C-alpha cells in the first residue's frame with residue numbers, strides 16, 4: 044500500500060486528491076492467519092442485515108456496444124431504459140480512511156491515474172510482475188475507447204449531439220482501481236467494499252467471471268450481479284445523475300467477500316476535469332418540470348468532498364442537492 048508518508052513532488056497541473064490514514068494489508072493478514080478477522084472489519088448485524096439478498100433478479104440489462112456505436116435505435120432505447128431503471132448494465136490504497144476507529148473493508152486496492160498521461164505517477168506503479176505496466180497501459184487505452192463510445196451513446200439518449208459531452212468537458216480523466224478481495228472466514232460480517240455510489244460519469248468494471256461479489260441496490264433490495272463471461276459491467280456515476288437532473292441515477296453498490304475464494308476486479312473511473320461545472324444541463328431538464336434538484340458546483344469540489352467521507356451509500360450526493368421547499 045502506498046504509504047501516506049511518501050513525499051510527492053507534483054507537476055503543476057496534476058490534481059492532488061486526498062491523503063488517507065495507513066491501514067493493514069488484508070492479503071498479508073489472511074496469509075498470516077486465515078481464521079482471524081479483527082474487530083475493525085466486523086460490521087453489526089443491523090448494518091449488514093440486508094446481505095441475504097431475498098430478491099434475486101439476475102436480469103441486469105445486457106447491451107451490445109457495437110450496436111450502440113452504430114446508433115441502432117432499439118439498442119439506444121435499451122440504454123435509455125437501463126439508465127432509468129437500473130443505472131447499471133453489463134457491457135490509492137484502501138477506500139478513504141479518515142478516522143482511527145473507522146470500520147475497514149476486507150480488500151486491498153491500488154489506484155492508478157492513467158489519463159491524461161501527465162497525471163500518471165510512474166513511481167507508484169508496481170514494478171513486478173514485469174509486464175504489469177504494459178498490460179495496464181494496454182487495458183487503459185482500450186477501455187478509453189469503450190468509455191468514449193459509451194459517453195457518446197449516453198449523450199444521444201439524453202437528447203444531445205453525440206459529441207456534446209466530450210466537447211463540453213474537454214479532456215476527461217481516467218483512473219483505474221484494482222480491487223483485491225481475499226477470502227474471509229466471516230463473509231457475512233464484513234464488506235469487501237462498503238455501499239457507495241461512484242463520483243464519476245461512468246465506471247467500467249472488469250471482473251472474474253466465476254466469482255460473485257458485486258451487489259447493487261435495486262428497488263430497495265441488494266441484488267447480486269452474476270458475472271457474464273466476457274461482459275463488462277457499466278455503472279452510471281453521480282455526474283450523470285446531476286446532468287440529467289435525476290432522470291438517470293447513479294446506483295448504490297457494494298461488494299461482499301467469499302468464504303473460500305478470493306476475487307479481483309478492475310474498476311475504470313471516467314470523470315471530468317476539476318474545473319468543470321456539474322449540474323443539470325439546460326437541454327436535459329424537462330421544461331414541464333423545471334425544478335433543478337442539484338446545484339451547480341465544480342467537479343473538483345464535489346470529488347474532494349466525496350473522497351473525504353467514509354463510504355455511506357449515497358449520503359455524499361446531498362452536498363449538491365437543492366433544498367426542496369415543502
Ligand code: OGA
Pocket residue numbers: 220222236241248256257296297298308309310
Ligand atoms: C469500485 C467498486 C466493485 C467490485 O471499485 O468502485 O464498486 O465489485 N467495485 O469490485
Ligand code: NI
Pocket residue numbers: 239240241246296
Ligand atoms: Ni464503485
